[in-house]
Amino acid sequence: MKVARFLTVVLVVAGMSFPATVVRAQSVDQFVQAFSGTWQLVDARYSNLPSTCHMALGSTADANGRFAIKGLGCRGDAALVSSWGVSEGQMALFDAAGAVIARLGGNQRRISGTSVSGAPLIFEKVGVAGTAAMLKTAKRAGGCFYSGFTSKCADAAQAAPPAPEGASVQVLVNLNVRAEARDDAEVVGVVPSQTCVTTELCMTATDGAWCRAKFGERTGWMRKLALRQNRWAIVTFDNSCPKQGG
Template sequence: MLKELSRWSAVLVAALVSSPALAQSQADFVTAFSGKWQVYDKGMAAGATPCQLDLSNLGTDGKLGVVADGCKAPLAAAHSWAIEGSQLVLYDEQAAAVVKLGGNQKRITGTAGDGLPVILERLGGDGTAGLLLAAVNASHCYYLGYTQKCAAKNEAMSVPAEGPQSQVKLLVNLNAHSEPRNDADTVGTVKLGTCVAVQRCVTASDGPWCRVTLGANTGWLRKLTIRQNRWPVVTFANSCG
């Protein structure tokens, strides 16, 4: 196991890109990613409680243990974890990859083999949800884009129905990311008033994110943001009407 962890340290910087604190040793590295993670999207939960994964700092044969609690497939099958090629990989009991994830110590994201997006977060998220809540409590409103109009009740957290005709309309100019994380690469900017086709949406601690079609490529748009560190904003409408 120690030999395997020595190999992991070689990909440390890539694995922890954009994280608040880079691990400096094997023990720090394992500590950075072991512990409890949660999926805030209710669609990944097997019951009324959120899906949680506990990544152990102990294991054998280069893989560390995982305990999945309250999760649906594919995360229900997670049995162990390791770092491979700068990604955190969850494996099933047969050592087959369940999902490959990248990100930071607060949020890691990836896509399972069936195309299902996965967002794992530390309990409480990365702090963005708290900032959004404070902004909403102060303004008593989620604003629709750059307007002074408040979103209808439940509109902020709702997502468009999935389907071949599903679209969203941008209420602001918004950067699209390669993954549903704020620190992921920007793959383009979608202009105010543009309608884009939606492939899939998923809910994180900071609200919905939707993967959309951008020409020949795809990108992730976050639905909720804070403008000028003060105003909570809904960035897109759930239809192009």
């Protein structure tokens, strides 16, 4: 099936649950309290392996109203970050000269956005439990990750993350596509079940893989693992797509 079947309307996948607590800060103090602390970058390309890039977001403002960031084990755009704050109504990361490196959105568990070089950035708060813990509990209760909305357990290969770049995958459910790789991001459309999609890149977060793909004029993120009715842990797409015809 073609990706052209992608629907550019906001829909909710029946039975799918993606809980998230969105911070609506009433003041700078509340904003800082919500987002200061230590975060880690999901994409290994920003890390000096085997270390993982960590950023400690400070809570004391400088003369420019920005807050210091202490990075550890970071490279690329991440190594240039020296402070954070609010710019044009969004959370922003700044370099030493005060230029914006990235604008981000999200919640106390995950923030994401795109750097000025066009690379995606996904941060997770260190030590904060979220969807990953719920998936683990659901998997343990059900005995496995289920293949889509079936009662069949997915095997290890089906549940594993897809190739980091250029994977051809087949969606198993009517799957929400989001503007960013996080639960509270805008839904930009829905990929119908059994549709084959070619991903641009995939990243593995604590709650499993998220893959970015282009759908017509839009670009969005699909998550590999999800909760069905807050009860069953499921796999939302296969890591390959059956060949059509003979």
